[in-house]
Amino acid sequence: MTGTGTLARLSIFPLPGALLFPGLQLPLHIFEPRYRALVTDALARDRRIAMIQPRGTQDDAPLFTIGCVGHIDQVEALDDGRFNIVLEGRSRFRLIRELPATTPFRQVEAELIEDDDDEALSAVERASFEREARRFADAQGYSVDWDSVARLDDISLINGVSQIAPFDAAAKQALLEADGLEARCELLIQLMQFFGRHDGGDDNRVTLQ
Structure with missing residues (x-):
């Protein structure tokens, strides 16, 4: 039971094999310079990082259509510039298009998916x-x-x-x-x-x- 949501510009972390679901937490160790920049940017703005699977291993690999927006719930800044963070899944999103970006990390336009928080199984x-x-x-x-x-x-x-x-x-x-x-x-x-x-x-x- 899902509905269409608002459009959002999202900074993405296309990490192979790391999936986040709404309501769940995902611990991450951030060491690459581009993703250290991503975390720094997110902390200065809305603490949002969007997790989405790439369809390959190259840096500009195409992306899957559905991902999950995470909110930085916990952060540990290390002396050498690395971070340990815990993302909390907030909502799924549907990729619309990748946006041109001057940042070292990729950005996309996406539609936030409004899943029914009151759903229950029989x-x-x-x-x-x-x-x-x-x-x-x-x-x-x-x-x-x-x-x-x-x-x-x-x-x-x-x-x-x-x-x-x-x-x-x-x-x-x-x-x-x-x-x-x-x-x-x-x-x-x-x-x-x-x-x-x-x-x-x-x-x-x-x-x-």
Whole structure:
């Protein structure tokens, strides 16, 4: 359940493999000069940094369409100019176009996506998800505090698992792009079922490439 939002100029951090979901936190160690400049600029303005996946490893790689705006919630400035920061996900955004920029970091025009903060799963959907999550955790040998999980609201649960699950970046990008809590929950279940059947090897992550 999403709506269209306002347009915004966003400074982006296209870091491969680092995805942020609304309501979740992402710790980052900032050491490259261009991204130290990005953090310095964000701290002087609105503390916003937009995380989005690049479609390649080159500096000017094309970008995926959907990302997440983060707010610098915690910051530690180190003596040598590096930063340790914690971003808190605020809202997804839809890329419209990349903007010409004189800054060392890239900037885009984007539409902020107004996700429904009151979305909830049905009792059947929640039970189905928790059942599959238990199977997945048991199969992977994860230790989970299920009492704490039971106390999470539906959005925190689904977004939290989406961000921390051991899937590859393509799978997590698909989760971020899923429109609505129910769709994201259904995709998570499918990914856990697929991963649960994966027969191992040197790289056990789900791959949707």
